[in-house]
Every structure is written in C-alpha cells, then in structure tokens.
Amino acid sequence: MGSMISSADVVVTSPGRNYVLLRVTTEDGLVGWGDATLNGRELAVASYLRDHVVPLLVGRDAHRVEDTWQYLYRGAYWRRGPVTMAAIGAVDTALWDLKGKAAGLPVYQLLGGAVREGVYAYAHAFGWDHGELVASVDRRLAEGFRAVRVQFGVPGLDAVYGVHLGAAAYEPAGRGRGPLVERWAGAPYLRHAPGALAAIRDHVGPDVDLLHDVHHRLTPVEAARLAKDVEPIRLFWLEDVTPAENHHALDLVRQHSTTPLAIGETFTTIWDCQELLVRGSIDYIRAAVTHAGGLSHVRRIADLAALHGVRAAPHGPSDLSPINLAASLHLALSTHNVAIQEYMGHPGEAHEVFRTAYTYADGYLHPGDEPGLGVEVDLVAAERFPYEPAYLPVARTVDGTVWDW
Numbered sequence: 001m002g003s004m005i006s007s008a009d010v011v012v013t014s015p016g017r018n019y020v021l022l023r024v025t026t027e028d029g030l031v032g033w034g035d036a037t038l039n040g041r042e043l044a045v046a047s048y049l050r051d052h053v054v055p056l057l058v059g060r061d062a063h064r065v066e067d068t069w070q071y072l073y074r075g076a077y078w079r080r081g082p083v084t085m086a087a088i089g090a091v092d093t094a095l096w097d098l099k100g101k102a103a104g105l106p107v108y109q110l111l112g113g114a115v116r117e118g119v120y121a122y123a124h125a126f127g128w129d130h131g132e133l134v135a136s137v138d139r140r141l142a143e144g145f146r147a148v149r150v151q152f153g154v155p156g157l158d159a160v161y162g163v164h165l166g167a168a169a170y171e172p173a174g175r176g177r178g179p180l181v182e183r184w185a186g187a188p189y190l191r192h193a194p195g196a197l198a199a200i201r202d203h204v205g206p207d208v209d210l211l212h213d214v215h216h217r218l219t220p221v222e223a224a225r226l227a228k229d230v231e232p233i234r235l236f237w238l239e240d241v242t243p244a245e246n247h248h249a250l251d252l253v254r255q256h257s258t259t260p261l262a263i264g265e266t267f268t269t270i271w272d273c274q275e276l277l278v279r280g281s282i283d284y285i286r287a288a289v290t291h292a293g294g295l296s297h298v299r300r301i302a303d304l305a306a307l308h309g310v311r312a313a314p315h316g317p318s319d320l321s322p323i324n325l326a327a328s329l330h331l332a333l334s335t336h337n338v339a340i341q342e343y344m345g346h347p348g349e350a351h352e353v354f355r356t357a358y359t360y361a362d363g364y365l366h367p368g369d370e371p372g373l374g375v376e377v378d379l380v381a382a383e384r385f386p387y388e389p390a391y392l393p394v395a396r397t398v399d400g401t402v403w404d405w
C-alpha cells in the first residue's frame with residue numbers, strides 16, 4: 001500500500017562538476033535517489049530518462065525493483081550501452097533507496113547484511129615528479145589510507161592521465177570549451193613507469209597497497225612488458241592496461257606476468273564482463289553501480305566474478321555523485337567478493353548539495369545506518385549550480401593520430 005510511483009524527475013546540477021540525478025517519489029511521499037551521470041555526455045542520459053523512462057515509471061509499484069529492471073532492459077529492445085545502462089542504473093538505485101526507506105533499513109541490510117566491518121578504500125595520489133608524488137602519497141598515508149593509487153608525470157609528455165594540470169586539483173573534464181588534447185607516446189611512458197613505481201614502493205615499504213591506472217593506452221605487447229617489468233613492485237593491481245573492448249589482449253598480459261589486473265569501469269553489462277571472467281584473464285572487475293545498470297546488475301556481475309575467483313571493485317570517481325558512492329558502499333559491505341572501493345572524494349561545492357551518511361576512518365568506509373542509501377539532495381542548493389557543458393580530454397600521438405584517452 002502506498003508504494004505506487006507518483007512522479008519521477010531528472011535533476012541536473014553542477015556543484016564543481018556535472019551530475020545527473022533521478023528522484024523517484026511514491027504516493028505516500030517517500031523519495032528515492034539514483035545517479036545517472038555519464039561524464040562528458042550527461043544530457044544524453046537526462047533525455048533518455050526524461051523522454052523515455054519517466055513516463056513508464058509513473059503508476060508502477062516502486063517495490064518491484066527486479067521487474068522494473070527487466071522491463072526497462074528487455075522492454076526497450078535496444079540493449080546495453082552507457083546511456084541506456086546509466087538510465088536503468090539510476091532507476092534501480094532509486095528503487096533500492098525507496099525500498100530501504102519503506103522498510104526503515106539501510107540498503108546493505110536488504111542485500112543480505114554486512115559481511116565485513118568496513119569497506120577497504122583506496123585514495124588517489126599524483127605528482128609530476130618524484131618529490132611531488134611522494135608528498136601526495138604521504139598526505140594519503142597521514143589520512144589513514146593503506147591503499148593508494150599512484151599516477152606520475154612522464155618526461156617528454158606535457159599532460160598525462162591522473163596528474164593535475166596547473167594549480168587545480170586533478171579534474172580531467174574541462175568545462176565550457178571543447179576537449180583538451182593530450183599527447184601520448186608509449187615508449188617514454190614504458191621507460192619511466194617501472195622506475196617511478198619502484199621508487200614509491202621503496203618509499204612506502206611493503207605494507208602499503210599500491211595501485212596504478214594505465215587508462216587503456218597500451219598496445220597488447222606494451223601492456224605485457226609493463227606488467228612484467230613492474231612484477232617485483234607487487235602492485236595491488238594494474239588497471240586498464242589495454243583498451244577495454246579487446247579482451248584477448250589481456251590474455252597476452254596474463255601469459256607474461258603475475259601482476260594482478262583490473263578492468264571494467266567502462267563496462268555496462270554482465271555480458272561485457274563474461275568473457276574476461278570465464279577465461280580467468282583478470283583479477284578485479286570494476287563495473288560501476290551507476291554505469292552498469294544499478295545495484296541489482298552489479299551484484300549479478302560480482303556473483304559471476306565470484307565463480308571465477310575474481311573480486312569486484314566498483315569504480316568510484318568524483319565524476320559519479322555521492323549517490324553512486326553510497327550505493328557502492330552498501331554493495332561492498334554486503335557482498336563477499338568486493339575487494340576495495342575507490343574513494344576519490346567530491347568537489348567542495350558538492351557537499352552543499354548532497355548530505356551523506358557514509359563515513360571514512362582509518363582507511364575504511366562505511367555506508368552508515370540511515371534507511372535507504374543515506375544520501376539526501378538539497379534541491380535549492382542544486383539550483384545554485386547550473387549545468388555547464390564539459391568534455392573529457394582526447395589523446396593524440398606525437399604525429400597527431402587520435403589515441404585512447
């Protein structure tokens with residue numbers, strides 16, 4: 001009784017960066033929130049939701065989370081892809097939020113209850129040179145993190161993924177203009193990366209987990225060489241070594257090293273993950289709650305991964321809103337094979353819009369015990385931050401050929 005969806009609205013707000021949110025309201029006045037943000041292509045998902053999904057939601061039973069997922073996925077006929085799956089993910093997440101609020105329970109309880117006391121978190125550190133990177137790593141360690149992603153400048157390249165440009169904190173999406181063009185060359189990166197990572201291992205000692213993200217840039221044989229060269233550094237993982245569409249590339253990397261491999265932040269369904277999981281080509285699957293169809297679908301991906309000894313580690317960048325992070329934490333607290341949560345934080349202005357129940361202490365996150373996801377959105381504050389078009393950078397090699405960013 002009272003669980004019929006009476007309205008659903010899309011909220012686009014830009015507190016420091018663009019977020020697309022879905023608010024679902026039931027006839028008895030409960031409100032559930034989902035995140036539908038697709039960095040650099042935000043309004044496509046806003047339109048998919050507003051024009052095609054919201055009219056289907058009104059009048060449905062909010063408790064029928066699984067039926068609604070299947071209805072939106074199978075019912076559209078056109079399946080998969082980041083726009084469709086971010087829209088479905090937002091609906092699914094909002095319905096779980098509503099179910100938790102209706103039950104008076106945090107979502108992790110509805111997913112089976114806690115399987116751990118806290119969610120192991122990794123933070124980002126970056127620097128153009130060794131000194132700057134060490135200072136950044138040390139700040140993270142002082143904050144209590146025991147797992148740190150390290151990204152570094154490369155001599156000969158004037159912009160690299162994961163390292164700030166100018167005085168601004170690292171934020172790749174440029175607002176109000178076309179995409180920034182970054183130059184890429186594999187050879188200088190491959191010469192520099194193993195030494196840069198080894199120097200950080202020497203600095204932190206054996207007990208800190210180190211991660212590194214290659215952001216899909218290497219060819220298969222380059223990736224195999226890097227994974228082999230960094231083997232003695234004992235990384236927690238090496239992320240996205242090759243473009244995500246070419247699953248066979250990771251077999252080559254696998255054959256040449258025991259460096260753990262992570263991939264999947266651009267995957268949108270279990271079908272994108274299946275081959276890599278079944279073939280045993282990876283160690284961590286990074287599909288995000290928002291981009292891969294919501295809590296229901298990412299739990300399914302984690303279950304498939306578990307069959308193959310692979311652990312889940314959903315993507316958690318600042319370009320997904322605190323609603324995504326909260327949902328990811330409820331999943332991580334209640335899912336046996338979630339290994340770690342990326343915790344990049346959000347721009348200061350975002351905290352004016354989102355009130356969150358999740359907490360961080362001593363290297364671990366917890367989603368909190370408020371009913372639902374534990375995130376509320378201040379709509380008056382959201383209006384103060386209007387949308388501005390933003391683009392992720394594009395990469396070109398030194399001769400001007402477009403490369404993977």
Ligand code: KDG
Binds near residue numbers: 215316317
């Ligand atoms: O929008 C793109 C970002 O989400 C991505 O560049 C972040 O690779 C990323 C990560 O691992 O957080």
Ligand code: MG
Binds near residue numbers: 213215239240265
């Ligand atoms: Mg990444």
